[in-house]
Structures are given as C-alpha cells and as structure tokens.
Amino acid sequence: MDGSSYYIPAAAMGAAMAFKAPALLRGRRDPLLRSVGALLTLAGLVFLFAAPPTIAAVNRATGIRNVSAPIVYCLLSAFSASCLVLIINWRDGPSEVTRRLARRWILGYTVVGVTLIALFALGETPVERLRDLDTYYANTPYIREMIVLYLASLSVAGIAMNVMCWRWAAQVRGRLRAGLVIIALGSLFNIPYSAAKFTAVVARWHGADLDVLSTDVAPVLASVGAQFTAVGFCVPPACQRIGDTWHTWSTYRRLGPLWRELRPVAAPEERAVRISWWSPVELQVTQRESDIHDGMLSLYPYFDSALRSRAYDAAVAAGSSPGDAQAEADAAMVTAAVRAKAADPEGRVISSANTATVPGGSDASSVHGEGPRDLVRMSIALRESPVVAAARGGTGHADNGP
Known part of the structure; x- marks a missing residue:
C-alpha cells in the first residue's frame, strides 16, 4: 500500500531537522531551540507512524489490532503541544511567564494523550483498519470519544497557533516575519484537515458515507500543511546564512x-x-x-x-x-x-x-x-x-x- 503522501512530509521534516541539527547541538540548552527540535521530530514521527504501511507493521509487531491509532493520536497531541510551546518560547517574553504557559500547554496535552490511551483500552476494535479507522469506528463506544478528543485537541492547537503566529508576525519584520507567516499558513491546514475528518465522522453518525473526506482529502491537507511548516522553519536560518555568506564574499571582493x-x-x-x-x-x-x-x-x-x-x-x-x-x-x-x-x-x-x-x-x-x-x-x-x-x-x- 502506497504511503507516499505520508512519507514525503516525513522526509521534509527530516530534512528540516538535519538542516537545523548543527544549531540545535550548539544551543541544546536554549528552550527555543529545544522546542524547534521537538516540533520537527514529532512532526516527522506523526507522518511516519500515520502511513498505512507503518500502521500495518506496528500492529503486526505488537500483536494488538489498531494499536497504531492511539500511538498516532498521542504523537499528534504531543506535536500540537510542541507547536504552541515553540511559539511561546519564540516570542521571548518574561522567562517565568514563558515557562508557566509552556508547562500549562504541555500538561494539558499530556492529559489528552493519557485519556486517548485509556479510551482505546476501554473500547473494542476487532477489525484492523489501516486508512479509515476514524469513520469505521465512528459509532463504537469509547473509540468514538477517542476520535472526537484527538480531532478537537488538534483543532484547538491549530487555531491557537495561528492566532499567536499572526500576532507575532505583525510585530516583527524581515525573514523572521516571513518564516512566521509561512508557519502560520502551514498550521492553517490543520483546520480544514480537522473539518474534513469531523465531517466524515458526523456523517457516519447520521448513516451517511463521506469517508472520502477522511481517507483521501484530509491526508493531502496534512501533507501540504507539514511541508509549509518545514519551509517556514527553514526560511529564517537559510536567509541568515545566505545573507552572511553574501556579506563575507562582498567584504573579500572589496x-x-x-x-x-x-x-x-x-x-x-x-x-x-x-x-x-x-x-x-x-x-x-x-x-x-x-x-x-x-x-x-x-x-x-x-x-x-x-x-x-x-x-x-x-x-x-x-x-x-x-x-x-x-x-x-x-x-x-x-x-x-x-x-x-x-x-x-x-x-x-x-x-x-x-x-x-x-x-x-x-x-x-x-x-x-x-x-x-x-x-x-x-x-x-x-x-x-x-x-x-x-x-x-x-x-x-x-x-x-x-
């Protein structure tokens, strides 16, 4: 089964991580750089583990049908928290305020992750579904609540991140603003992604079949958004490096x-x-x-x-x-x-x-x-x-x- 729509953005996140690896190693004590590393790592893991071939491999390796679902959903929750923590650290406000806000988001999404695992354990998913678990089990007790919870938490994170990115972008200029705008656009795709998933799930609740929104449309939206986000994180350092190199060559020539x-x-x-x-x-x-x-x-x-x-x-x-x-x-x-x-x-x-x-x-x-x-x-x-x-x-x- 082809997982290219998942593996391509996973590779893009991996490339972005490799691009920033030297800076991350030099500044591993910097909360901002640690947030960047966590976000890029989690984004890559989300797409890697959400790919149907990977789902099948994980289910087979663990012997638990559909265990990949809570794994992917928990990764999504962690990714959502890392996005918000990154923007909080990026704004560089008072250190105590920054730490307090970051801890709140991390704690909140940790609770979401634990709840997702508990709901999966309480529910039953006897039939393995590699691409359409959200709609196939949309009416199953506990699994239904697990699906709604992860989609709701992803939507909240997408909206919050867009608000913070646009507010911050309005206060800065140059390559930092360009990077923030691109990241915000990438995060904006979380909203139609969640909307497509919600629509397909709600349709199942009412006996209709709009599974195509969940299985075909939503992954494309997530892929495009992830690639925008990867580019957004690469723009500021890439522009900085190009500008520094140009200035140095200019000095040499002059x-x-x-x-x-x-x-x-x-x-x-x-x-x-x-x-x-x-x-x-x-x-x-x-x-x-x-x-x-x-x-x-x-x-x-x-x-x-x-x-x-x-x-x-x-x-x-x-x-x-x-x-x-x-x-x-x-x-x-x-x-x-x-x-x-x-x-x-x-x-x-x-x-x-x-x-x-x-x-x-x-x-x-x-x-x-x-x-x-x-x-x-x-x-x-x-x-x-x-x-x-x-x-x-x-x-x-x-x-x-x-």
Whole structure:
C-alpha cells in the first residue's frame, strides 16, 4: 500500500531537522531551540507512524489490532503541544511567564494523550483498519470519544497557533516575519484537515458515507500543511546564512584593491599556512586581512604623516565625510609608501629607522583603524578617490580586478 503522501512530509521534516541539527547541538540548552527540535521530530514521527504501511507493521509487531491509532493520536497531541510551546518560547517574553504557559500547554496535552490511551483500552476494535479507522469506528463506544478528543485537541492547537503566529508576525519584520507567516499558513491546514475528518465522522453518525473526506482529502491537507511548516522553519536560518555568506564574499571582493596594492610588499609566498581557493570564505577573508596587515607592517618606515594630513584636508575639501576622508588619507599614505619602498631597493630607510617609532609620527592605529570595516573603506578609496590617485603620482588609475 502506497504511503507516499505520508512519507514525503516525513522526509521534509527530516530534512528540516538535519538542516537545523548543527544549531540545535550548539544551543541544546536554549528552550527555543529545544522546542524547534521537538516540533520537527514529532512532526516527522506523526507522518511516519500515520502511513498505512507503518500502521500495518506496528500492529503486526505488537500483536494488538489498531494499536497504531492511539500511538498516532498521542504523537499528534504531543506535536500540537510542541507547536504552541515553540511559539511561546519564540516570542521571548518574561522567562517565568514563558515557562508557566509552556508547562500549562504541555500538561494539558499530556492529559489528552493519557485519556486517548485509556479510551482505546476501554473500547473494542476487532477489525484492523489501516486508512479509515476514524469513520469505521465512528459509532463504537469509547473509540468514538477517542476520535472526537484527538480531532478537537488538534483543532484547538491549530487555531491557537495561528492566532499567536499572526500576532507575532505583525510585530516583527524581515525573514523572521516571513518564516512566521509561512508557519502560520502551514498550521492553517490543520483546520480544514480537522473539518474534513469531523465531517466524515458526523456523517457516519447520521448513516451517511463521506469517508472520502477522511481517507483521501484530509491526508493531502496534512501533507501540504507539514511541508509549509518545514519551509517556514527553514526560511529564517537559510536567509541568515545566505545573507552572511553574501556579506563575507562582498567584504573579500572589496578588499581586493588594497590587497593587490600591498601584495608586492606583503610577501604572501612566505605564509606559514596557505589557504586554498576552495576554503571557506571566512578563512579567505581572514587571510586577505592578514596579508594586508603584514604589508602595512613592512611599510611603517615609509609612512609619511605629513602626506596623510594633506590628503585628509584635500578629501574633506572635496566633500568627503570625516570617516571617508580618514580612509582616503590612510590609503594615500599607504600607496605612497608602497612606491617609496619600491624606490629604496637597498632598504636604506628601514636600516636608519628608529624601531621604537614610525617616521613622521604615524602609528599603527593611523592605518588600522577599528578593524575590517576601515580596511574596506581604504580599499574602496584606492579604487575611487582622486586624492589617492594624486598620491600615486597622478596616474589616476586603480586596479579594479576581482
């Protein structure tokens, strides 16, 4: 019997869990991350155990006819509670209030799960039903109540989760809001799912046959909703990762002009560790920054603070902001120092320099600034600033390669 409509969303939840596994392991003490892990795990288990082939296997393994029903219903109750607990933790309210609300939902759905098991034990289900137990036993004492209880609890959870998701989404922006909206849409499918099941069960109570709503329509609704939910949980971290990677690559690329300017004096061939082109971009940015700093270190004896001051005044006069003017002045001093070192192949300036100070009164902070952001601004100035072009000797050209 084909269980693809169940196994596909189970696989989707498994993929979402695998996607978030590194973050879950790093933050296993974080209640929010634990809630995410519990939700994705339970959602996958629900679809795995609700698949007709799995139902048959579990019934056969235990020797109890239809024992899969209370198992699936209890998993659904646990999943419902995990959804609500996740949203409560996600909102990050006062810790005591958050814990109290979470405990209430967990306790409530624990009671539901215990009641489901008790009702199944009290009822009788002599005929194994793999796909239509809800409608086949809709009029059976205790089993009828078990079915109504699980559908009611699922409906309550779906409505509550939608309300909380939409309220929370109205207060945030960006990728978090997008993820919440998608999760809310996925949860919204719980309502027509329960409605289809309820309609088929009520029809049985009145002697009608609308089993198709329960056996064919409801599983499709649940599958679509689960896949929406999986996507919703993946959107915020995926967007965060893509944004971080794009920013890092942008930093690497924008550091290019300054790195190439200093390459003749940085001696990258002397590196103790070589970074391959396929290394993580974060390592490549770190290596490029290290090369730049090494190049600047070798240029200290050639730095001219008077030239830097003139370049700063010229940049301000041309309309640059103080921060941009500082980056242009540093870049002008660096490019002039590169040319001064090239004109001193015998290293006379270095040999006569006072190792305790940098000639012209420049110190490390005058070019290093506050970190990578300053290096990027210096690199941009090398490519675009006329002040830097003048310091090059009037060539007005900067290397614009990648």
